[in-house]
Amino acid sequence: MSNEHSTGRKPQDTDSLDARDSGYFTEESSIEAVTQRNKNAKDDRVRFAMDVITRKLHEAVLEIEPTPDEWLSAIQFLTQTGHLCDDWRQEFILLSDVLGVTMLVDAVNHRRPSGASENSVLGPFHVKGSPTMEMGANICQDGKGEPMLVHGRILDTRGQPIHGARIDVWQANEDGFYDVQQKGIQPEFNLRGNFNTAADGRFWFRGVKPKFYPIPDDGTVGSLLNVLGRHPYRPAHLHFIIEAEGFSTITTHIFDPHDPYINSDAVFGVKKTLLAEFKRIADPVRIKDEGFGEPFWDVEYDFVMAVI
Amino acid sequence: MSNEHSTGRKPQDTDSLDARDSGYFTEESSIEAVTQRNKNAKDDRVRFAMDVITRKLHEAVLEIEPTPDEWLSAIQFLTQTGHLCDDWRQEFILLSDVLGVTMLVDAVNHRRPSGASENSVLGPFHVKGSPTMEMGANICQDGKGEPMLVHGRILDTRGQPIHGARIDVWQANEDGFYDVQQKGIQPEFNLRGNFNTAADGRFWFRGVKPKFYPIPDDGTVGSLLNVLGRHPYRPAHLHFIIEAEGFSTITTHIFDPHDPYINSDAVFGVKKTLLAEFKRIADPVRIKDEGFGEPFWDVEYDFVMAVI
Incomplete structure (x- = not known):
């Protein structure tokens, strides 16, 4: 390797790009980053529902601040719940039931x-x-x-x-x-x-x-x-x-x-x-x-x- | 059947019971009805997380007002997502990914x-x-x-x-x-x-x-x-x-x-x-x-x- 690269560009040198306009992710703009992406949805009702679901999910993450392990536990809980569902048993409806x-x-x-x-x-x-x-x-x-x-x-x-x-x-x-x-x-x-x-x-x-x-x-x-x-x-x-x-x-x-x-x-x-x-x-x-x-x-x- | 039952008790005659205290369900008190029920949780962190998740879920339902068919579509979406998960594929993580x-x-x-x-x-x-x-x-x-x-x-x-x-x-x-x-x-x-x-x-x-x-x-x-x-x-x-x-x-x-x-x-x-x-x-x-x-x-x- 030559020595031409001795002064590396620092990552924070890209400030000219605006995270909000670009859709790049920040903790502060996460809801907007995702809902902006859904604006071309083929179905207005699905877009509206997904916008609300996204906002509520992100609000929940910001309030709970789950650790990576807790997030993985939630993923595993949902996965196991899905695996329990068959023609005779609907564990997700049961989950919906017990959460009111x-x-x-x-x-x-x-x-x-x-x-x-x-x-x-x-x-x-x-x-x-x-x-x-x-x-x-x-x-x-x-x-x-x-x-x-x-x-x-x-x-x-x-x-x-x-x-x-x-x-x-x-x-x-x-x-x-x-x-x-x-x-x-x-x-x-x-x-x-x-x-x-x-x-x-x-x-x-x-x-x-x-x-x-x-x-x-x-x-x-x-x-x-x-x-x-x-x-x-x-x-x-x-x-x-x-x-x-x-x-x-x-x-x-x-x-x-x-x-x-x-x-x-x-x-x-x-x-x-x-x-x-x-x-x-x-x-x-x-x-x-x-x-x-x-x-x-x-x-x-x-x-x-x-x-x- | 005898004729003694000619004046039936109307359902709304039970007003002396207070829905909030009893934990009975109303649209207005639904979040409280569920979170009150979780107050004896064995794990404070799980209780806190489930209280937030319950509140956000109920807020989402109140904002979206899903029809029964839309609710069932959501149940089926989660079920199919679960069925796609195996040792090689984790569709719930993918869902988490695309929702930010x-x-x-x-x-x-x-x-x-x-x-x-x-x-x-x-x-x-x-x-x-x-x-x-x-x-x-x-x-x-x-x-x-x-x-x-x-x-x-x-x-x-x-x-x-x-x-x-x-x-x-x-x-x-x-x-x-x-x-x-x-x-x-x-x-x-x-x-x-x-x-x-x-x-x-x-x-x-x-x-x-x-x-x-x-x-x-x-x-x-x-x-x-x-x-x-x-x-x-x-x-x-x-x-x-x-x-x-x-x-x-x-x-x-x-x-x-x-x-x-x-x-x-x-x-x-x-x-x-x-x-x-x-x-x-x-x-x-x-x-x-x-x-x-x-x-x-x-x-x-x-x-x-x-x-x-």
């Missing part, structure tokens, strides 16, 4: 007038094509569990009954399992049914008292809940999808307010308007009137539908 | 005094154990490409040379491929080398002029870049890791400022202080002096190390 994101996305999409019934999460256990039944039918096919009578009305926001509302109900059994989780143990379509309201808007059917159950906690989401000092349980509930022509479909639960996990649903599905009351009825006259042979749980709840 | 997150995490971890060389991304192609060479050696083993002389000094922030600095350099070939991407085509450790500085802090070695190349763009990140109207290219660069006892290790690149992608690096690795100059030397005397048989590229760059 699923409920928030639902909330911003279903802002309803005061008094209208609120939504909760759909959950992974809804099954299309469950049987349509006559009012009063028992959706429990195997006789397991404490008997329950569920009844109420489907109303509009003026308190008028809705004729021809379709009620799709499903629930876990007394052990906290849905039929699809116990194929070969529970009958097909156990604890599921569809009902159609008459002009009085009333519905009534029989089931069994539901029980709390854990979300799948043997994956990354379970590990996260564990380190966050959180349990994986959902309080006892009944699922409903209620549809009627001209009204916003309600996808929701009703909850037992006396459940031990009612204040700490792992997926934040509980809203105070969704608390029903589960009354234990031991009065022999009522037991006889309702056609039960033993004490039963009486659950009364009216759903209020908002016009579209 | 990797560079920002590096930036917040390596704030250095003014004048000290800045970091860039490590990238996936660093290989440990590449050969240690004498100054002046040619790291190009297969003779492919336009010859290049790289030289400069390793200095401290007072401008004093650093003795015993270890320089680990690697680069792509004239087609934009690293040796590890072309096993059986390029020799092992092609375009890689380690050098140790003497008391004068100087380094010099030979290589070939690098070329721009694309990041892997056949996965979810490539699809994202496409819809964002972005190309997948990284401008031509040389990689360096420079270590010296008592100084903060520099992991960085130097870039060719005349590269067509210098203002639009897909992973935001370019900083203005990392622009070198690639001078084409056609002067027969210089060519002879440096021992080349044809015109060559002269790249001079000084690295400035900050004390730990």
Whole structure:
């Protein structure tokens, strides 16, 4: 090598270039550097969403200041979460659930007038094509569990009954399992049914008292809940999808307010308007009137539908 | 069913419960509902990070207001990104890269005094154990490409040379491929080398002029870049890791400022202080002096190390 290179150019000699205009990266201009790059997006909605996501991600990095090892842990967490997903399990939805994101996305999409019934999460256990039944039918096919009578009305926001509302109900059994989780143990379509309201808007059917159950906690989401000092349980509930022509479909639960996990649903599905009351009825006259042979749980709840 | 249930309790009759205290979910209190739940975390750092991540995620949802289908698209994007990851490919790191997150995490971890060389991304192609060479050696083993002389000094922030600095350099070939991407085509450790500085802090070695190349763009990140109207290219660069006892290790690149992608690096690795100059030397005397048989590229760059 010759000696011509004895005075090396220092890296900071390139000050004439402006980092903002050039898109070169600095900690201070990082959000702008990235969002400016997205300005030719083919889809305005994607551009807008990615701009917000970029800004929030960078704000999070600036606030947390993750070490390189912590960043790598986050990468590995996401990778393992992806690897757990298959046709049967969706760990990213579970992650969205336990971070309250699923409920928030639902909330911003279903802002309803005061008094209208609120939504909760759909959950992974809804099954299309469950049987349509006559009012009063028992959706429990195997006789397991404490008997329950569920009844109420489907109303509009003026308190008028809705004729021809379709009620799709499903629930876990007394052990906290849905039929699809116990194929070969529970009958097909156990604890599921569809009902159609008459002009009085009333519905009534029989089931069994539901029980709390854990979300799948043997994956990354379970590990996260564990380190966050959180349990994986959902309080006892009944699922409903209620549809009627001209009204916003309600996808929701009703909850037992006396459940031990009612204040700490792992997926934040509980809203105070969704608390029903589960009354234990031991009065022999009522037991006889309702056609039960033993004490039963009486659950009364009216759903209020908002016009579209 | 008896007629005792004629006046159903309306859901909104449970006003005595306070949503904030109970942890029940509302759109307005969603961040608090989730972060309150994390207050018993076993690890303060994880709790803090998850509180920030939760807040930023909820803020993003409130600003974007994704439809249920858009939310599901995001879930599917993350799932597919996870499925693309294996021992050889890390699509989540690539996602972090193209969103500028990797560079920002590096930036917040390596704030250095003014004048000290800045970091860039490590990238996936660093290989440990590449050969240690004498100054002046040619790291190009297969003779492919336009010859290049790289030289400069390793200095401290007072401008004093650093003795015993270890320089680990690697680069792509004239087609934009690293040796590890072309096993059986390029020799092992092609375009890689380690050098140790003497008391004068100087380094010099030979290589070939690098070329721009694309990041892997056949996965979810490539699809994202496409819809964002972005190309997948990284401008031509040389990689360096420079270590010296008592100084903060520099992991960085130097870039060719005349590269067509210098203002639009897909992973935001370019900083203005990392622009070198690639001078084409056609002067027969210089060519002879440096021992080349044809015109060559002269790249001079000084690295400035900050004390730990």
